[in-house]
Amino acid sequence: MSQSTAETMEECVRTADLSASDKHRLLAEEQRRLALALLAQRRDTVEVEDLAAEIARQETGGEPVGEQVVDRVVISLHHSHLPMMDGLGVVDYDADLCQVDPAGIPRVVQDGRLEW
Incomplete structure (x- = not known):
């Protein structure tokens, strides 16, 4: 299902409205x-544990990671990063379902930088 132009514009406005700070x-x-x-490459809702596992793998340079390491990242995402990102309107974080919707994240450009 593709997004309408109005939905796409709403995404741009939400991220464009962020202050430099x-x-x-x-x-x-x-x-x-x-x-x-990672979320900028997605359009669908992501389970926090799946996101945490990929973050942990990237933090270790692609090496396999244990459950304790993933749990540490889940806790960090749940208590700090995702609520902040949700508060800024960049993602929609559902703490009860442990899911994050990346709808407001700007898309990644070719060199991996986030484009605002």
């Missing part, structure tokens, strides 16, 4: 940057 806060933490980059 909010953008800097959003990108200040490595795990948040990894989460944003």
Whole structure:
């Protein structure tokens, strides 16, 4: 299902409305940057544990990670990063369902930078 032009414009407006300070806060933490980059490649809702597992793999350079490492990232995402991103309107985070919808994240450009 493709997005309508109105929905696409709404996404652009939400991220474009972030102040420079909010953008800097959003990108200040490595795990948040990894989460944003991973979520920007998605259009569908993502389970927090799946996102955490991929972040943990990237933090270790692609090496296999244990359950404790993934749990640490889940906790960090749940208590810090996802609520902040949700508060800024960049994602829709449902803590009860442990799911994140990346609808408001700007798409990743070719070199991996986030485009605002």
